Amino acid sequence: MKVLIVFAHEEPRSFNAAMKDMAVETLEQAGHSVVVSDLYAMKFKAVADGEDFLERRDKHFLKRQLEENIASELGTLAHDILEEQRKLKECDLLILQFPLWWFSMPAIMKGWVDRVLTMGFAYGGGKWYDQGGLKGKRAMLAVTTGGPEPGYSPRGINGSIEEVLFPIQHGILFFCGCEVLRPFLAWSPAHLEEAARTALLEQYRQHLVGIESLDRVPFHPLAHYDKGMQLRPEFTP
Numbered sequence: 001m002k003v004l005i006v007f008a009h010e011e012p013r014s015f016n017a018a019m020k021d022m023a024v025e026t027l028e029q030a031g032h033s034v035v036v037s038d039l040y041a042m043k044f045k046a047v048a049d050g051e052d053f054l055e056r057r058d059k060h061f062l063k064r065q066l067e068e069n070i071a072s073e074l075g076t077l078a079h080d081i082l083e084e085q086r087k088l089k090e091c092d093l094l095i096l097q098f099p100l101w102w103f104s105m106p107a108i109m110k111g112w113v114d115r116v117l118t119m120g121f122a123y124g125g126g127k128w129y130d131q132g133g134l135k136g137k138r139a140m141l142a143v144t145t146g147g148p149e150p151g152y153s154p155r156g157i158n159g160s161i162e163e164v165l166f167p168i169q170h171g172i173l174f175f176c177g178c179e180v181l182r183p184f185l186a187w188s189p190a191h192l193e194e195a196a197r198t199a200l201l202e203q204y205r206q207h208l209v210g211i212e213s214l215d216r217v218p219f220h221p222l223a224h225y226d227k228g229m230q231l232r233p234e235f236t237p
């Protein structure tokens, strides 16, 4: 299997970097090929703007999704976007590795999402959710937190981790057609003893060893919704 790891941490000696290195080693040992997009090292441009288009349909008013649609068709997106889309097209599994920042991903990774998952490429024209442009690919989050696990439980102060990750797992990955694999959460590594951190890395290794049989995060396919975009009664809990 071909794996693309998109990695967002500014410090090469961070726990996130150790997880990324562990993933590369484990997956390659298992016979998979791995490509890493190290966004900070690449100085990836995080801001979506008019420079993302080599040509514009309308030079006076930037209507982003319209320009994305046209540029995705014509191949006139900026070169760094095209390069990331090429990696994405080739991969079978996408792993997003990042520290939880403000209940979400760091801005540099959000910029990757904003700029790379263009309309006409990742979604659009009837391609969304289980019929999205990345249909056939799997995706998985590997996330570190500052807070401990109980705070992200259903009664936890932060809300459940499923709720926190819903905008990413459902609103980005599943929206674009990926099957979303159960995420790996590295809870609060900065507050653990060295031995516990080593054990956490080993847990991640085991998660990756079992990647082919990991369960999916359950989301409803389009066919379960009615014309008003509401879940049909027979699927409502």
Ligand SMILES: Cc1cc2nc3c(=O)[nH]c(=O)nc-3n(C[C@H](O)[C@H](O)[C@H](O)COP(=O)(O)OP(=O)(O)OC[C@H]3O[C@@H](n4cnc5c(N)ncnc54)[C@H](O)[C@@H]3O)c2cc1C
Pocket: 009, 011, 013, 014, 015, 016, 017, 018, 098, 099, 100, 101, 102, 103, 104, 144, 145, 146, 147, 148, 189, 190, 191, 194, 197, 198, 201
């Ligand atoms: C802007 C911002 C917003 C944030 N928002 C949130 C939020 O909403 N929710 C939340 O819970 N947290 C939040 N945090 C905290 C953040 O999620 C954590 O600080 C981060 O996830 C910790 O991961 P790290 O890789 O940065 O840890 P690091 O601090 O890099 O690593 C922890 C420890 O692991 C050690 N280590 C590195 N490699 C290894 C190895 N191979 N083996 C053993 N140990 C190793 C490091 O030396 C370090 O001592 C936020 C932080 C910031 C800066």
